Amino acid sequence: MIILGIDPGSRKTGYGLISKEGNRLIHIDNGAIFTSSAKDFPQRLQQIYFGLCGIIEEYQPTAVAVENVFVAKNVQSALKLGQARGAAIVAAVCGGLSVFEYSASQVKQAVVGTGRAEKLQVQQMIKVLLNLPEIAQEDASDALAVAVCHANSAGMNNLVRLAR
Amino acid sequence: MIILGIDPGSRKTGYGLISKEGNRLIHIDNGAIFTSSAKDFPQRLQQIYFGLCGIIEEYQPTAVAVENVFVAKNVQSALKLGQARGAAIVAAVCGGLSVFEYSASQVKQAVVGTGRAEKLQVQQMIKVLLNLPEIAQEDASDALAVAVCHANSAGMNNLVRLAR
Numbered sequence: 001m002i003i004l005g006i007d008p009g010s011r012k013t014g015y016g017l018i019s020k021e022g023n024r025l026i027h028i029d030n031g032a033i034f035t036s037s038a039k040d041f042p043q044r045l046q047q048i049y050f051g052l053c054g055i056i057e058e059y060q061p062t063a064v065a066v067e068n069v070f071v072a073k074n075v076q077s078a079l080k081l082g083q084a085r086g087a088a089i090v091a092a093v094c095g096g097l098s099v100f101e102y103s104a105s106q107v108k109q110a111v112v113g114t115g116r117a118e119k120l121q122v123q124q125m126i127k128v129l130l131n132l133p134e135i136a137q138e139d140a141s142d143a144l145a146v147a148v149c150h151a152n153s154a155g156m157n158n159l160v161r162l163a164r
Numbered sequence: 165m166i167i168l169g170i171d172p173g174s175r176k177t178g179y180g181l182i183s184k185e186g187n188r189l190i191h192i193d194n195g196a197i198f199t200s201s202a203k204d205f206p207q208r209l210q211q212i213y214f215g216l217c218g219i220i221e222e223y224q225p226t227a228v229a230v231e232n233v234f235v236a237k238n239v240q241s242a243l244k245l246g247q248a249r250g251a252a253i254v255a256a257v258c259g260g261l262s263v264f265e266y267s268a269s270q271v272k273q274a275v276v277g278t279g280r281a282e283k284l285q286v287q288q289m290i291k292v293l294l295n296l297p298e299i300a301q302e303d304a305s306d307a308l309a310v311a312v313c314h315a316n317s318a319g320m321n322n323l324v325r326l327a328r
Binding site for chain 1: 205206207209210213233234235236238239240242243244245246247248249250251253254255256257258262263265
């Protein structure tokens with residue numbers, strides 16, 4: 001069962017793919033879609049959408065996990081982040097995938113064991129949990145973290161139950 | 165030359181289609197995609213995306229115009245609006261269409277002649293300009309207004325020039 005975690009952003013959208021085999025989590029791939037070469041904002045959204053469609057086609061994940069965002073620096077950055085998030089979620093739902101949303105504290109709880117963990121702690125735990133050679137790039141690490149959160153969540157357990 | 169104007173919203177996305185023939189603007193259709201029946205937010209985005217894809221397939225517009233948003237009630241509503249806008253723009257760019265963005269004051273200037281016009285003045289002018297039997301529903305009227313703005317804009321004139 002392959003899970004795609006996404007950390008959307010208008011300049012950089014992180015992605016992370018893991019599979020859950022029994023109780024084991026196995027790292028498949030991680031990276032980021034960079035949109036800085038886009039000539040305008042709609043083109044950035046297009047790059048996020050097509051980038052994720054390609055990843056979904058290549059790895060055929062079973063579910064998509066995205067961190068739920070409740071805060072932003074200001075309205076302008078919330079609008080930009082929202083649009084990137086919209087493009088990412090549309091890529092997932094158009095790929096026929098269910099999208100599961102988790103709060104930042106749920107992700108921290110799932111990865112580190114406390115909802116108040118620091119960012120670096122999460123990154124280090126992701127490295128350990130997924131046996132990575134080094135700490136993944138920030139957005140990719142965040143994407144892996146939300147994928148791990150989904151793998152360990154009730155939603156995932158329900159999916160497993162349904163599949164039996 | 166058919167222009168699709170979109171007024172994205174997470175609960176209701178207005179659309180308006182006009183054609184420009186010489187200096188004449190002709191109303192084709194207007195309406196709204198309602199997403200209140202969706203079971204979750206990702207499904208709302210899917211409904212916006214598929215709704216607009218269907219409209220683009222049916223009417224084959226040449227360009228898409230969207231009002232640029234700079235303000236929102238708060239960060240939460242900006243995130244929601246941003247996601248709806250992202251889904252709408254992805255539908256347009258995936259349909260191979262160029263997306264043109266205009267500020268609220270550009271739209272008011274183009275429709276009423278002053279960037280400080282009231283909302284009702286814009287709606288009344290849209291009714292007159294497009295020879296509608298009555299004032300269109302609010303989101304649809306806003307979508308028609310941004311389409312009219314594009315039809316009268318330099319961007320549109322450039323497109324006409326390129327097409328010759």
